[in-house]
Amino acid sequence: MAEKIFTVSGMSCGHCAAGVTEEIVEVPGVFEVDVDVRAGLVIVRGESVDDGAVRAAIVEAGYEVAEVVRQAAA
Structure with missing residues (x-):
């Protein structure tokens, strides 16, 4: 299983x-x-x-993706 970490702005x-x-x-x-x-x-x-699909889902939720911090096999 792969793990990806995204930085997202606007969540509070x-x-x-x-x-x-x-x-x-x-x-x-x-x-x-x-x-x-x-x-x-x-x-x-x-x-x-x-x-891209994850980024689109985050945008759909109303937030902005700054970057993918890490991609690794978990």
Whole structure:
């Protein structure tokens, strides 16, 4: 399973985290999403996950992706 970490700006509460998670879990191949609002990080775990689709899901939730911090096999 691969892990990708995205920096996301604009999140400030648990409601933000829930909205981002709700959008990302719909992306094909995503198994797990962890959101650290305080750090502005979204951690996505899954197989063959398309970065563009995750970015689009984050934007759909109303937030901006600054960058992919790390991609690694978990």
